[in-house]
Amino acid sequence: MNISLxxxxxxxxxxxxxxxxxxxxELRKVVEAVVAxxxxxxxxxxxxxxxxxxxxxxxxxxxxxxxxxVIVKVPVDKNDPMVPSISDIVGGAVGSExxxxxLMGVVFQGNRELKRGFLAPEDVVARGIYPxxxxxxx
Numbered sequence: 001m002n003i004s005l006x007x008x009x010x011x012x013x014x015x016x017x018x019x020x021x022x023x024x025x026e027l028r029k030v031v032e033a034v035v036a037x038x039x040x041x042x043x044x045x046x047x048x049x050x051x052x053x054x055x056x057x058x059x060x061x062x063x064x065x066x067x068x069x070v071i072v073k074v075p076v077d078k079n080d081p082m083v084p085s086i087s088d089i090v091g092g093a094v095g096s097e098x099x100x101x102x103l104m105g106v107v108f109q110g111n112r113e114l115k116r117g118f119l120a121p122e123d124v125v126a127r128g129i130y131p132x133x134x135x136x137x138x
Contacts, residue, residue: 002018003018003066003070005020005030005033005034005037005070006026006029006030006033006034008022008026008030008033010070016066016067016068016069017068017069017071018066018069018070018071019073020073021073021074021075022072022074024074024076024083024084027059027072027074027083027086028084028086028089030072031059031072031089031090032089034061034063034070034072035061035089035090037063037065037070038063038064038065039061039062039063039064039065039070040061040062040064040090040092041059041060041061041086041093041096042060042062042069043060043096044057044058044059044060044093044096044097044099045057045058046058046100046103046104046106046132048078048104048132048134048135050078050133050134050135052075053077053078053079054075054077055075055076055078055081055104055133056073056074056076057073057074057076057100057106058071058072058073059074059086078133081104081106081107082106082107082108082109083106083108083109084108084109084110085097085108085109085110085111086108087108087110087111087113088110094111094113097111097113097114098111098113098114098118099118099119101114101115101116101118102115102116102117102118102119102120102125103119103120103130103131103132104132104133105130
């Protein structure tokens with residue numbers, strides 16, 4: 001079974017787990033559609049793919065209606081890691097966006113709470129290192 005939200009096809013990759021990959025330009029529209037379907041944000045994670053020069057953001061939602069995880073994947077260029085914030089759509093996204101910014105260096109445009117040192121140690125922040133990037137040397 002597959003589902004479609006905001007014109008995007010989500011593939012059921014395993015029981016009760018739907019995934020779609022979208023561009024950062026489609027992100028907000030898709031998140032609005034997912035939330036409108038009685039879903040809430042569980043977390044935002046990031047995966048560093050150095051060979052591809054990408055960081056992939058995983059927005060993990062739980063759909064009450066589907067009783068399933070709905071995951072929105074957004075690849076961003078590692079040299080220009082910027083995406084629009086969803087914190088005005090989903091208030092609970094603020095903390096996850098701060099964490100991903102602090103540890104991976106992804107800038108969530110529109111989130112005024114972004115700051116370094118939320119989780120990263122002070123000495124790492126002072127050296128401008130994002131500790132979860134595979135090429136960080138930490």
